[in-house]
Amino acid sequence: MKESSRRGFMGKALGAVAGLGAIGSLVAMKKTWDPLPSVKAAGFTTLDMSVFTVGEMVTEQWRGKPIFVMKKSAEMVAKQTEEQSARDIVVNGTSYMVAIGLCTHLGCIPAYKQKEEYFLCACHGATFDSAGLVTKLPAPRGLDIPPFKIDGNNLILGEVGPEWQALKDNGITL
Ligand code: FES
Secondary structure (H helix, E strand, O other), X not given: OOHHHHHHHHHHHHHHHHHHHHHHHHXXXXXXXXXXXXXXXXXXEEEEHHHOOEOOOEEEEEOOEXXXXXXXXXXXXXXXXXXHHOOOEEEOOEEEEEEEOOOOOOOOOOEEEOOOOEEEOOOOOOEEEOOOOEEEOOOOOOOOOOOEEEEOOEEEEOOOOHHXXXXXXXXXXX
């Protein structure tokens, strides 16, 4: 190999190594910028909806907020008004009530009265029915429904799926 072509070859080889190094640095930098997997996961809560008991109001957590969840039987669904049914979240053919457990007046946590089947906010007396609709002022609207996506038996809170988008578009939740 002539001296000039050897230099050309060495130049290209060094350039290739430098290029690989630059890509490696960029990958390393991107890893630094990306949120940690735990931080990403922190925005979402996955609920396996098959484990809930019919008629039992359960409080889950999502982003530090209480989330009320209740599985409904076919009989319960049949008794509902149209307005109540419009708030149902249907996962694998079963209806659920899912709502953020914060009063829409000033954010207190309403208590569920299991026997009477309604929520009472002790702060200023607002009430909500078991579907989350407001039944007594001063709460300005029903309990909000957290963004969700349905994935098989799971409800992924924090992701926006078409079912939640439809609720929002129809003014059922903020
Ligand atoms: S915060 Fe619930 S009624 Fe005021």
